[in-house]
Amino acid sequence: MSQPQQSFSELPFFQGNFSHTWELFHENSKINLFSIGPSEKAVWERMRETHESLEFAGYPIIKLPTEGVKLASSLQEAILTRVSVRDFVSVHMSLKNITTLLHCAYGVTRDNRGTKFPRAFRVTPSGGALYPLEIFFFSSKVKNLIPGLYHYNPSKHHLRFLRKGNFASVIAQRTPFPNLVKKASLLIFITALFERSIFKYGDRGYRFVFLEAGHVAQNLNLVSNAMGLNSVNIGGFYDREMDDFLGLDGITHSTIYLTAIGKNAKEAARALPLRNKIRKDLLPLGVHERRRNEKKPKYK
Numbered sequence: 001m002s003q004p005q006q007s008f009s010e011l012p013f014f015q016g017n018f019s020h021t022w023e024l025f026h027e028n029s030k031i032n033l034f035s036i037g038p039s040e041k042a043v044w045e046r047m048r049e050t051h052e053s054l055e056f057a058g059y060p061i062i063k064l065p066t067e068g069v070k071l072a073s074s075l076q077e078a079i080l081t082r083v084s085v086r087d088f089v090s091v092h093m094s095l096k097n098i099t100t101l102l103h104c105a106y107g108v109t110r111d112n113r114g115t116k117f118p119r120a121f122r123v124t125p126s127g128g129a130l131y132p133l134e135i136f137f138f139s140s141k142v143k144n145l146i147p148g149l150y151h152y153n154p155s156k157h158h159l160r161f162l163r164k165g166n167f168a169s170v171i172a173q174r175t176p177f178p179n180l181v182k183k184a185s186l187l188i189f190i191t192a193l194f195e196r197s198i199f200k201y202g203d204r205g206y207r208f209v210f211l212e213a214g215h216v217a218q219n220l221n222l223v224s225n226a227m228g229l230n231s232v233n234i235g236g237f238y239d240r241e242m243d244d245f246l247g248l249d250g251i252t253h254s255t256i257y258l259t260a261i262g263k264n265a266k267e268a269a270r271a272l273p274l275r276n277k278i279r280k281d282l283l284p285l286g287v288h289e290r291r292r293n294e295k296k297p298k299y300k
């Protein structure tokens with residue numbers, strides 16, 4: 001596996017010729033006045049027949065707390081201060097942190113029981129309320145969770161424990177950013193079961209899947225920020241290797257986006273108590289200058 005390349009903007013996504021596959025796809029996924037999809041009855045029937053979320057029956061269930069953590073900042077503040085962070089320090093999280101992140105990312109908000117509609121609605125909008133995405137995560141930093149790979153079931157509000165192990169390096173190798181990935185406290189995988197949208201919308205449904213992943217990732221970015229954490233979204237990863245790690249076939253079900261969450265190393269250093277923090281030789285010059293010239297306070 002080729003390693004390591006740190007700059008996202010310099011990634012060699014296109015080696016040599018620019019293909020026009022995207023243009024072909026875009027053209028073919030256009031709709032017009034005469035486009036006809038399946039009937040509402042057929043769509044609802046299909047929705048009733050299929051799971052809202054993968055079940056992973058037989059794997060251990062971890063019930064998530066019903067209450068999450070209180071957010072430390074307003075929505076406006078979270079939006080205005082959101083920034084991609086790539087240099088994390090290891091921080092531990094609680095199961096309440098995980099609940100808050102996952103529920104705000106893709107959780108159920110309206111169960112639709114007693115209505116005609118066959119699916120619950122969630123925090124994110126979804127074309128036809130079909131919710132084609134699944135959420136997996138790896139962490140070795142969650143208190144009371146065994147290090148390993150987990151799957152989040154939004155409608156049941158629980159986790160399934162899929163595989164035990166410290167997979168930080170294994171996942172890191174499947175991206176061009178091994179250092180970033182290794183230091184994150186939580187790695188969230190957004191995966192897509194394309195057919196869930198495509199059966200209704202055809203090729204247009206493929207567009208919807210990615211639009212919807214953007215909604216989920218943005219929620220993760222904003223909520224982690226409002227929790228005093230930091231994040232970066234990763235669209236550049238080695239697809240086949242990542243699907244292989246998650247056990248996906250890469251055709252009907254693929255990894256489409258990752259979000260790494262942790263604590264910004266620089267911010268964490270600033271937050272340390274003063275006595276631990278200061279190595280005078282590492283301080284920026286301006287700070288030494290100010291200190292040298294500072295007048296000693298006079299105490300009475």
Ligand SMILES: Cc1cc2nc3c(=O)[nH]c(=O)nc-3n(C[C@H](O)[C@H](O)[C@H](O)COP(=O)(O)O)c2cc1C
Nearest residue numbers: 007008082083084085086177232233234235236237
């Ligand atoms: C679709 C998408 C894919 C991205 N993929 C990566 C990535 O693979 N690695 C990375 O370091 N940053 C990635 N980013 C983050 C961007 O580099 C970042 O958002 C951009 O430089 C602007 O910086 P800001 O997020 O701090 O405002 C991605 C962002 C988006 C929206």
